[in-house]
Amino acid sequence: MSDPPVADAGRPRVLILGGGFGGLSAARRLAGADAQITLVDRRNHHLFQPLLYQVATASLSATSIAAPLRHILRRQRNLTVLMEEVTAVDLAARRVDCGSRWLDYDWLVIATGATHAYFGHDEWAPFAPALKTLDDAQSIRRRVLLAFEQAEREDDPERRQAWLNFVVVGGGSTGVELAGTLIELARHTLRGEFRHFDSRSASVRLVEAGPRLLAGYDPVLSDKARRQLERLGVQVHTGAPVTAIDAAGVNLGERRLPARTVLWAAGVAASSVGTMLGAPLDKAGRVRVDEDLGVPGHAGVFVIGDLASVVRPDGSPVPGVAPAAKQMGEYVGAMIARQLHGDDRPQPPFRYRDAGSLATIGRMAAVAQFGKLRLSGLPAWIVWLLVHIYFLIGFRNRLAVMLDWAWAYWTHQRQARIVSGTAPPRDD
Amino acid sequence: MSDPPVADAGRPRVLILGGGFGGLSAARRLAGADAQITLVDRRNHHLFQPLLYQVATASLSATSIAAPLRHILRRQRNLTVLMEEVTAVDLAARRVDCGSRWLDYDWLVIATGATHAYFGHDEWAPFAPALKTLDDAQSIRRRVLLAFEQAEREDDPERRQAWLNFVVVGGGSTGVELAGTLIELARHTLRGEFRHFDSRSASVRLVEAGPRLLAGYDPVLSDKARRQLERLGVQVHTGAPVTAIDAAGVNLGERRLPARTVLWAAGVAASSVGTMLGAPLDKAGRVRVDEDLGVPGHAGVFVIGDLASVVRPDGSPVPGVAPAAKQMGEYVGAMIARQLHGDDRPQPPFRYRDAGSLATIGRMAAVAQFGKLRLSGLPAWIVWLLVHIYFLIGFRNRLAVMLDWAWAYWTHQRQARIVSGTAPPRDD
Structure with a gap:
């Protein structure tokens, strides 16, 4: 259980930008690969974004829906987590600038996601x-x-x-x-x-x-x-x-x-990392990737998750949701793992498997659709509850969230009603 | 369970400044009193300060050791919680300035505590x-x-x-x-x-x-x-x-x-509210109160908790700890309750009952003294654990803290290792 120095001489370098659902699943898919993997995020944690609104409305504490990236990935000995902000991507020189440091790569996975947009306002x-x-x-x-x-x-x-x-x-x-x-x-x-x-x-x-x-x-x-x-x-x-x-x-x-x-x-807009690539973008700023999620003309460079503009065979876009990002991360991770073994044959294109949609409305109120199945009210809410607890990363978080929710359900109370800082200035 | 307007005509006004251990226990002691009580704090929460270092070292989340003041006191119908910052105290006019608003009082309890000090540095x-x-x-x-x-x-x-x-x-x-x-x-x-x-x-x-x-x-x-x-x-x-x-x-x-x-x-220094009173202060800036915790020369004005300089019969100071603040709050609350009933007879002086001291050092390591009893190591640590869980306000928090601690104990992990904000700038 000690921390050996990274033995990096000569091993191929895989660089993953972003520790959201996409980047994390690509990293995990590469566990055990004979490569030197670096995951860069400007934050120290993976965030379970589907429950963020519950932090905003004082139902959950911030620590219940986030986990430190280096803790999640601590057992993956071929991987280093760095807390850095990406400032430039040089596809020609195959390196990424993080302020005062360059990171070279052989494979690059860009999973920096989306931010909010005010449509020009x-x-x-x-x-x-x-x-x-x-x-x-x-x-x-x-x-x-x-x-x-x-x-x-x-x-x-x-x-x-x-x-x-x-x-x-x-x-x-x-x-x-x-x-x-x-x-x-x-x-x-x-x-x-x-x-x-x-x-x-x-x-x-x-x-x-x-x-x-x-x-x-x-x-x-x-x-x-x-x-x-x-x-x-x-x-x-x-x-x-x-x-x-x-x-x-x-x-x-x-x-x-x-x-x-x-x-x-x-409104949602793609991360600004997309514009650093010089690749074709759609009108929301997402990168139009090839059907294997590669950036056109740049072998070994992939864009996944909310930053990728991917079209389904029926012409509809793959939605910007967590399951889509996860599937893309697994697809790209598996492809890089094969290429690391020298298998450069073309792969079947990425296919999004729609696992259904769920939105909660309140206590015992929600809507859900899975294929042809439509649910609303209490049954949808129960499905929503189970699915979200199941997908929360980390057993400890799952337990804490269940406790919070059970408490909130029975008492209508919320545990996270703490405002840091002092009284606001009185205004007129 | 509706919110009636406060019927305030003519009822005596008790103003409590600060929602720490002192202010809160004074307020609770006045539950049921025929008075109009206002508790002012510049924060929205009561904080269980003895465990604050555990938030600082990522063992507990902020919401586990704090509770909204108005939630703690919601059933006390004679009491209003206001989130305001005190800017001046006018003992002659019997009123307190909170920015753009004055609050008049008949009784005043000042429990604004202490802050840290750098001894002139x-x-x-x-x-x-x-x-x-x-x-x-x-x-x-x-x-x-x-x-x-x-x-x-x-x-x-x-x-x-x-x-x-x-x-x-x-x-x-x-x-x-x-x-x-x-x-x-x-x-x-x-x-x-x-x-x-x-x-x-x-x-x-x-x-x-x-x-x-x-x-x-x-x-x-x-x-x-x-x-x-x-x-x-x-x-x-x-x-x-x-x-x-x-x-x-x-x-x-x-x-x-x-x-x-x-x-x-x-270092610890008394809250700046002490200097607003024009009353005698000790060298740490605490108010030298009478033996009934009253401010000399100002009937109905009391200072309690870390802001009060109180000397025991043996000449030693009452320490700035939570149990002392609680005991002072109860003493003053009881005195005001009697005076509200017209009982203005002098009361026996405040006496601090030393309940013992406890400090934790780490996993299964602590020291404790209760009267002549001295404990260290595992026994002291177990006492420390039980005492702190017991005194944490609110059942929900107690449960959450127990869960956090049990988890941390078995796994050496900490749930609150989340840094908000992004990567720090690299410096040289």
Whole structure:
């Protein structure tokens, strides 16, 4: 169990950028390979992103859905984890720049994922924070909990209500999940804890530009999701594109929604590493890869996960979800393992196996589709619960999350309602 | 279970500043009193400070040792929690300024505690962070974990070792606990996870200006604590006052200890609210209160907890520990309750009941004294474990902490090893 120095002389170098679902599964697929593998991430942890909204709404603590990358990969002796930020990729020289250090490679797997996008309205960012990292989640949690604290300090009824109005922009799964947990926070978790207002007077609105929620789902489930949200108390606005956001609210064309807290769940853009390659990109900034996920014209360079633009045989895009990233990581990892053994024959193209879609809405409310099967309400929620616990990485996390959820279910309480830092300045 | 508006007309007002052990126990003692009680804190949570070092060393998550004040006190209908920062106290006008709002009072309980102090060397603060709040703990955790990450990125052996050298300044219980958990982090938790060095090559030094560790304990136990720390691998320097601290290490007079990570556990100073009173202070800035904990010359104004300077009949000071703060809170709460009923007779003076002292050193290592009883090693550690779990506020937290500890005990792992934010800039 000691730490021998890396014996690196002459062994081929595989460099993996990003420790999300894609990068991690590529790395694991290469366990035991006779190669020198380096996994680079600018964070020290792998994040279970599908549950990030629960950190943002104070249901889970940050440490329950994240695990240190070097701990996950500690037994893989052919692999080094480095916490570095990629600043340039030089495909001609086959090396990657991380600030003051170059990393050379023989194979390169780029899995740096996606970030949020404001569709050309970056000026909205300070008023409508988005949810992509643990930092984002903790900052949203802070904003939401402090809004209720501000309402308790406010004497003017109209200004108080503005602190109790929440708007979630974007009706995809993150938006639906955020809106559902926010209304439960207001109606159940915080009930009875304030003296100057009833926390149930908080309003949560979910705003979607398109004609329906959960556009990737069957229209029947979109409709069920909407009805479940409305039953919980969320006001849903579809066909309502946002035209302006400021510190006091949101404009939907002529209509004004006053709200001190606006959350952004509407847009995703590919990581900036994509633009460093000089490869063809799609309009979301993702790299158009070959059918073996290779970057055209650069043997041994692959792009996987949310950064890859992959089209299915029926012409539809592979969605930017965790299972797709995992499958791509396994596919590329297996291909590199074969090439390390000198097997350079062309491989069958990557095929995405759709394992189904799941979105939770609230306590005992969810929607799910698996092939032709459609579920909603309690059965979908139970499936959602089991699937998410199962896929959480690490037994310890699974146990902690189960405990948190069981506790939250029986008591309507949330354990993670802690705001770091001190009281916000009073504003007018 | 609805939230009625506060019926405040005419009822006497009790204002409590601070939601630590002192303020919280005063508030609870006034449950059911026919008064209008306001508890003001600049944070939204009560913190179980005795375990803060475990958050700093990645053993516990922040949410396991903190609970929202308004949740703890939600059933106390005569009480309002406000998240405000106190900026001035006007004893003549009987009111407290919180930024743009005044709060009037009939009774005032000041329990704003203590903060850390650098004994006139505030220039050391950026190089040697101290541990008092959850923010402090999370920032120290980040520093410690990133030091190991920096070592993995560093090619020069001398510079790498500087990242693996840790110095803890101050041999009180916080310093002893920090040093003991740091060495376990290096020797056990992180073992086998780095490829460019052996994490057991990290060094942890504990530096104390006085002649022995744990000055408040029996000298026999000070000696046992030292030997237990040394057995774990900590190098202990007593009689070694720090003369300088910078980004690269610590000076003990002529001697230089190179270290990129220095933690400050040496000094405590009273909260600045004490200086707002115009009352006599001791040299640590604590308010010299009457024997009923009242501020001399100001009926109905009390100072409790770490901010109060209280002398025992034998001339020794009441220590700045959680049980003392709790006892003061109960004493003052009971006195105010009697005065609310019109009973203004003088009360017997406050008497501190010493419940004993406990400090943990590491896995199965601790020291404890209760009256004439002295314990060390495994028996002391078991007592420490039971006492701390018992006193943690909230059943949920108790369960989560037990789970974390059981897990850490069996696996040497720590669940909270997550650094938020991205890779630190490489420095030279």
